[in-house]
Amino acid sequence: MTSILTNMAAMSALQTLRTISSGMEETQGRVSSGMRVGEASDNAAYWSIATTMRSDNMALSAVSDALGLGASKVDTAYAGMESAIEVVKEIKAKLVTATEEGVDKAKVQEEISQLQEQLMAIAESASFSGENWIAGGVGTDTTAVDVTVVSGFVRDANNNVSVKTTSYNLNATAQAAAGDPQMTLLFGGDATGVIDEATGILGSVATDWALVDFDQSTAGVQAAAGAVSGESVYTLDITNYTNTDMAEALTLVDAALAAMTSAGAELGSISTRIELQEDFVNKLSDSLDSGVGRLVDADMNEESTRLKALQTQQQLAVQSLSIANSSTEVILSLFR
Template identity: 25%
Template sequence: MSSILTNNSAMVALQTLKSVNANLQETQSQISTGKSVASAKDNSAVWAISKVMESDVKGFKGIQESLSLGESTVAVARNASETVTDLLTEIKGKIVAAQEENVDRAKIQTDIDALTDQIKSVVGAAQFNGLNLVSGTEDVNVLSSLDRSGSGNVAASNITVQRQDLSSIAGTYGTTAVTGGDLTALGSLNGSASATSGAQAGLSAQIQITEGTTTGFAANDTFSLTVGGSTITVTLDGTEDATGVATLLQGEINARDIPGITATAGANAGELVISNTNAFAEVDIEVAATLGDTSGSAGANIEELNGSTGLTQTTGTIAQRAETIDFSAAANVSEGDGFEVTVAGTAFRYIAGQGETMEDVARGLKTAIDSNPPDGVTTQVQQNETTGAYSLAIDYDNASTTTIALSASTGGEASGGLFGLDNLDVTTNAGADSALDNVETLIQNSIDAAAAFGSAQGRIETQSDFVGKLIDSLKSGIGTLVDADMEEASARLQALQVQQQLATQSLSIANQAPQNILALFR
């Protein structure tokens, strides 16, 4: 049936043409914009994802700038630490030269003072855009990442760079005292917070020579004694009694001139007292006898060692002359914890910094005491080979007595990592000796600082490289979601153009169909 009111063929042709034109317009848009999803109406889900990723890319570009700034700041601090290490090494060379007594120590001290001033100049100038990582103790955070969770929450991640204080400030002692068991848990002198020391003649061991109950000593009987690494052996002629043996051993020991070791006769028959006057060295001791007659209790034993009675043994150790503050191997040290040692009425303080240990505390207190030691006071840091705990040994070589006391506090301001640098003094023998030990601590602190900054700089560089690659990956992913396939779009364009022409022609033919009805009315 034909109708002049309804042209179904034309309507179909028109709809086809509209569809072809819409597809053609979409393809032309893809070619002109380069995107298959250029707006939310093209594909709202994909468009939303792409916009979130684009915002992340923008954020990571900002992170790259933050990492570049952080890397430059850490690089300045690392270079400063390395320079300080080199300057401290030069100072060490000067201190070594000052160990000789026939050198001009005053001129050497002038060189050390100049190098000290140069170190302070380096530390003060080691800033980048106003941030100095070798001064102070507060951590510095470098923005390193934006972490997006599955729920869409975004959190910033940071690389924490610890400041390495290379100043020489003394710090501020806290006002909150540590007392009682809390104090002795940190460190103690003979189990308490204080000890009396003085007239340091040395500690001793008492050797007891005993004769058999049946006969005396016989010819060719031998006694040997090892002390301070030297072994003394005496052979008897058969006329000696216990006191005579002790006298022979006494003479041999004193004739050897063993450093810090002296022998004297005891109060009782057959007693020999061996004293150790070495300030910071224990002395091992061993006795033995080879006898023809071993009846009864004949022989030799260490009856008294370091003040402990009732011992019956043939080996032992004479303790060092110094008093020791034994610090706990298990106690934690927090920034601002202050430690004070009082020697000969003078208080010496060190305030711990961030991440420090009891070893740092012991070395800091040693540096403080060595900076202005009372007359006759020398110090040494020691470590227990069994427990790993550190001790501060203090020798008071003075005829008077003094109380050595330890106290502690919290809430202070940390001493600088180069604490004691200003007090290196080689103008005296004692000063040159202590300076040689203390400069090693300063060098190790600067080396540790340079190593810490080097590690942080390496991490920042690695993160910066990763962020750069991450940005490229995100861009590629976004492109995969929204970019148009230009080869496909080109082929579709040509096909749609042909379809458009055919649809137009088809519509034209369909529109001519009603005209054929006119022929029926002619």
Template identity: 30%
Template sequence: MLNSINTNPGALIALQNLNATNTELNTAQSRINTGKKVANAKDNGAIWSMAKMQSASSSSLNAVKDSLQRGQSTIDVALAAGDTITDLLMKMKEKALAASDTSLNTASFNALKSDFESLRKQITKAVDNAKFNGVGLVDKSAKALVFLANADGGSFTVNAQTLSLEGLNLTTALASFSTVAEAGSMIGKMTAALLTATNKLSALGTASTGLDTHLTFIGKLQDSLDAGVGNLVDADLAKESAKLQSLQTKQQLGVQALSIANQSPQSILSLFKG
């Protein structure tokens, strides 16, 4: 090997190795500090881009969950109103049946008639108040509600189920009686109204179950996306910690090797001693 004071190949090689070790050490320290092996596009452009897109999809699902949960609340309010309405219909049927008794005196008949009409009015009140955030599914003006189903803007539709007097065919003109005979005929109408109400509530219940199932799926999908992103960009801290220890030792050895290599030119001085 050429003995020169201008060029020290050994020191150059030692310096190159030390610089490489320092670069690896900085990378390991960055991964430990951030918890990520791909923290930005510079680390790995393809993986970073993929992770960003999946993170965006996961984040978008928060809006989907909010929409579906709003749908749940709207249906729950409608079902609560439906329970009240079916109870009122049963009481109305009971009043009509009682009023059909030919042995009643006029005062008793009129009292039953008044109770029947009062219960009918309560149905309207229940329907009008069955709204969540100003939106209802059972009033006469209710329309199908469309909620978000996925991050691409897909929809989940819940059909309205009108439980108003019009929807139950119990308007004032159709659901009233003035005679015992009319009270008797009202029993069949109340039975039909109950059947209609329960069928509509059953449809709402089915929609609610579907909404719950889809919401559960969205939650699992979001968790899977988050886990997938983590697999792409998260650092294995146990592995990085072990690597850090190894690189720190390698760095110390590199410094010593460079120091030894830098001392080599001094051996040339011995050639000039007499």
């Protein structure tokens, strides 16, 4: 039946054109944004996962920045400790020189005094962003203090998130017994954080090193030493030392070197761990970006092909609608 009121062919063509236009709008949106899942309405599951992963990636970016800051602190401390070790090695060499008969100990002491001043200069300057991990620190002259650096960001199987840290112990108190933590600070800090010259590896006097036998008595037992008993590496003055005093001074310096080497090794291991974590965080961030891309990114080759096809279909649909609308004009010839 032919009707001038209802054109079924035109209605069908119009519906097709609307469907094609909707498809073109969706495809053009993907082409312009580069994403096939840009909103929750596109795919709620993928959109939710991608949003969470992007949030985690932002956290990882912050962790990466924190790792860089932590690495700078550790590297500064390590550089200071390494420099101090070299200076103490020089002091040890001067002590060995002074044990020779006929050597003017006063002249050697002048050199040692300059090296001692250099040790303080190193300790004071090894600071990054207001933190010094080899000297000072509030109350470290009496109590060990832990400092931390960010080392990771974790989302566990229960979807709980947490930030992981690595700690380093700032200790300026000499060992009282075997097994106690070794000193890690060249000098401790008082209640206000000012460097305390009488504490730490370089500031502790000989008799504070209970694990070192300064008078050749029973090993591991603290006893009254001679001229060295009230001296530290930082205050050592060999001008009037006897041969026995020189031997004890060497023991003191060697003990300090051992403690500094241990602290340097720990700083080095933390630095290595941070470097590994930085590398892992960068790779993890790239993996998250890649994972999100697989979920929500549009395949531009596919979308461009689809857009071209839809443009052709749209042209055909318009042509079809035009034919459907013109078909009713045939009825006019019946009334001529």
